[in-house]
Amino acid sequence: MEKGIKRKNSKDSSSELDSNKQKKSKSDNNEETKEELRILEFFCGIGGMHYAFEQSGMKGTVVASFDINVNTNSCYQHNFNIKPVTTIIDSLKVEKIQSYKANCWLMSPPCQPYTRGGKKLDDEDRRAAGLLNLINILPKLDNPPKYIFVENVVNFEVSRSREKLIKQLDEMGYEMNEHLVTPTQFGIPNDRARYYLSARLPLKEKAVRGKYLESERFYREPNFINKIEESELPPLSDYREDLTKEEESKYSVPDEYILKRYKFRFDIVKPDENKCSCFTKAYGSHHVIGTGSFLQTEKFDKKYDFDNPETLLDLGLRFFSPNEVALLHAFPIKYEFLNKSKDSRAPDYSTISKHTFSFPETMTQIQRYKALGNSLNVHVVAMLLKHVLFNYDNKDFQ
Numbered sequence: 367m368e369k370g371i372k373r374k375n376s377k378d379s380s381s382e383l384d385s386n387k388q389k390k391s392k393s394d395n396n397e398e399t400k401e402e403l404r405i406l407e408f409f410c411g412i413g414g415m416h417y418a419f420e421q422s423g424m425k426g427t428v429v430a431s432f433d434i435n436v437n438t439n440s441c442y443q444h445n446f447n448i449k450p451v452t453t454i455i456d457s458l459k460v461e462k463i464q465s466y467k468a469n470c471w472l473m474s475p476p477c478q479p480y481t482r483g484g485k486k487l488d489d490e491d492r493r494a495a496g497l498l499n500l501i502n503i504l505p506k507l508d509n510p511p512k513y514i515f516v517e518n519v520v521n522f523e524v525s526r527s528r529e530k531l532i533k534q535l536d537e538m539g540y541e542m543n544e545h546l547v548t549p550t551q552f553g554i555p556n557d558r559a560r561y562y563l564s565a566r567l568p569l570k571e572k573a574v575r576g577k578y579l580e581s582e583r584f585y586r587e588p589n590f591i592n593k594i595e596e597s598e599l600p601p602l603s604d605y606r607e608d609l610t611k612e613e614e615s616k617y618s619v620p621d622e623y624i625l626k627r628y629k630f631r632f633d634i635v636k637p638d639e640n641k642c643s644c645f646t647k648a649y650g651s652h653h654v655i656g657t658g659s660f661l662q663t664e665k666f667d668k669k670y671d672f673d674n675p676e677t678l679l680d681l682g683l684r685f686f687s688p689n690e691v692a693l694l695h696a697f698p699i700k701y702e703f704l705n706k707s708k709d710s711r712a713p714d715y716s717t718i719s720k721h722t723f724s725f726p727e728t729m730t731q732i733q734r735y736k737a738l739g740n741s742l743n744v745h746v747v748a749m750l751l752k753h754v755l756f757n758y759d760n761k762d763f764q
């Protein structure tokens with residue numbers, strides 16, 4: 367029998383988790399569900415959208431996933447036993463997409479064309495070509511997907527690419543919702559503000575084209591979440607992997623990274639704090655500024671000074687391990703990675719996912735951090751899928 371850690375419910379996410387467990391078995395057996403979802407997952411990476419769909423409690427199948435990266439594709443295959451189609455999405459053709467008979471598209475296109483601090487070439491960046499190709503394909507399909515979900519970085523909401531996407535969807539009669547939210551609003555002690563679009567084809571008589579473009583539509587706080595104060599979030603120690611001192615040293619931040627960054631501040635968090643910053647794809651490398659928080663493991667009372675970086679050297683600074691980042695991103699990691707001895711409020715997502723998550727041994731540490739930095743918060747997406755895209759509580763869509 368699989369052993370689990372005992373976990374207290376954290377206010378928001380765990381109660382959702384419990385209701386999801388019930389919904390999961392309900393939806394697995396729910397013969398009343400009117401339509402079987404057939405999903406295409408574009409830019410699938412390590413499968414954040416796939417896990418989110420599983421955690422949303424809806425019934426359906428990911429019929430194909432697409433990504434160009436062989437490392438993340440091997441991780442995806444390792445966990446789901448499905449090999450993503452290794453292809454450039456820019457060159458996918460209508461016929462190919464049509465052959466899957468899908469009614470739902472989930473996607474997180476590359477964020478580099480829109481990232482703050484980047485060149486912001488937007489639709490002129492070659493990395494936007496995949497998304498633009500999918501936008502062009504949409505109106506050419508005999509049966510366009512009934513549901514579309516898009517995740518991207520903050521700033522996408524002011525991009526020309528978004529404008530093109532919204533215009534196309536509006537012309538085709540999609541009903542849309544956009545949100546800018548972060549996992550801390552969902553009870554998870556990690557900041558990762560992101561843009562989300564939920565679009566679905568309404569019943570024909572409900573479609574009012576052009577209405578969305580003219581209306582005030584932006585980024586309302588989702589009405590299904592309760593306001594949570596930062597102090598109510600579980601401490602980071604609840605997300606800590608059960609590591610020996612020796613194992614922990616694998617993640618130590620090298621002294622030269624700290625000293626090199628003379629006078630620059632990076633984010634240091636203690637285990638009893640309730641928030642860490644967004645992990646990017648450069649986390650774990652020598653790029654230490656703005657790529658994610660470091661965990662302090664010693665000398666908690668010591669006063670340190672960024673102007674004297676030597677004072678930082680004995681704080682036992684380490685990177686969050688890949689498994690810890692995965693858990694903060696709500697991936698359903700296996701029990702054996704977690705600290706079983708404590709009463710953690712970190713939800714056990716493996717109980718509501720059909721598939722668990724682990725890295726294949728062949729993936730290097732840097733590749734793991736990169737894949738996680740590119741991925742998404744599974745719980746946030748699951749909740750938006752459930753409450754907004756599929757409007758699970760609305761009987762029309764059950």
Ligand SMILES: C[S@@+](CC[C@H](N)C(=O)[O-])C[C@H]1O[C@@H](n2cnc3c(N)ncnc32)[C@H](O)[C@@H]1O
Pocket residue numbers: 409410411412413414415432433434435438453454455456474475476477493495496737740741742
């Ligand atoms: C923002 S990440 C999405 C990650 C994913 N949601 C996850 O959970 O891991 C973008 C992904 O798109 C892939 N990608 C970027 N451009 C692509 C293209 N033109 N064709 C296919 N895949 C592409 C990258 O390899 C990367 O895995």
